[in-house]
Amino acid sequence: MSPADSVDQPIIRVEDFDLFYGGFQALLKVNMSIRPRQVTAIIGPSGCGKSTLLRSINRMNDLAGEVTTRGQIIIDKQPIYGKGINMVDLRKRVGMVFQRPNPFPLSIFENVAFGPRLHLGLSKTALREVVEKSLTGVGLWEEMKDRLYAPALSLTGEEQQRLCIARLIAVSPEVLLMDEPCSALDPIATDHIEELIRELKSQYTIVIVTHNMAQAARVSDETAYFYLGELIEMGQTEKIFTRPQKRATEDYITGRFG
């Protein structure tokens, strides 16, 4: 995105998107627009298709086997379902953070350097700069700069999750997908990661799936409610949580659902 692009122009468009796991339809004619440099939260009960949708945005579902799709997802004007899509490039542009932090069993430095080394072919000095910038971006540099070669797995859960985010931003993605990024963290670490999400949105488009509705309310600009594979309602988060338009959304938000 160039700086001239308006924040109102969606960076991701999901158009009439269906997804099937074998014979089971997990997403039904989903249409939605995700705006750049905002946090979009996807909420809904288990099995509603929210993680499936998230994984469709960088085609992680392709790895699940027996997955077929119809419709299209367009990221920054480029349709990502079609021939000639370079998956490595797509996943560099659209990075993903998972429920459990999953650093490589390597050093802190190597975790962050892994992507840029693979994609960018940088000199040693440039690589070090990228590592410093990425760790600074997630608030880890000051703490880690003197132990960059310590094993990443020796870090706390929160630090590991931050490191995983640093690993993504090291390759300058456009979009960060987060699938329950705080569900394995304690409330204080959760608070820290939410603060990081707020900081990161000035540079990246963030789509977060969360079961924690209070978290969706706190960190997101827009919220989309899914049920049984369908997008029921999407709108400004403050509106969804105070004055939703659909009864089904209200029932879910207030815990009356079920």
Added chain:
Amino acid sequence: MKRHLDQELKKLKEKLFRMGLLVREAIDEATAALFQRDAEKARQVIKKDQEINLCEIEIDEFGHELIALYQPAAVDLRLITMTLKITNDLERIGDQAVNLAEIALVARAWPLKPYENLVKMAELTVKMMRDALDAFMQQDHRKAKDILEGDDAIDHLNDEVFEQVQNSLEKEPENIRAGVSLMLASHNLERIADLATNIAEDVIYLKRGVDIRHHIRQRRE
């Protein structure tokens, strides 16, 4: 699914309803004291106001507890926040009833015509207030909308009372004390109608999520 919060919200509504009954009684008694020149009734209204004030504190505390403990959203959140606002309006209506009672304690004989309008105003105001509370308890936004229309009639009567008192004072300036108390009583009734209107607007927001205050309809769209 049955939620514990539903029981708590029911309690909250019941507390507000009890406060509403006390406020309604205060207005009924204050207007009766005013028109019947009943000093004892007036003193009772003034004395009982403390009970209304205690209700306000109790509901405020309970509403804040519910927000802190349950982190309500959507219609639940609107119910709690609107209850807190309505409580505040009811407390102020209680204060207006006290003002009317105080006027009743010092009231003299009044010029005839404005007095008739005042009786009419009191009837309409008491009805508005009763309907506003019913609209809240039944969460009936249509009833709430009807109430809004009643406010214009009361404003009109209030203007008439002022004009009539002024005219009568020009002719009989010695009635100045009676005239002033009559205007004050009329103003107090008009304020009660305004506060009942606020309650009706809050019921509409609670039920439909649409803020219609100050005639700014487009603001939140």
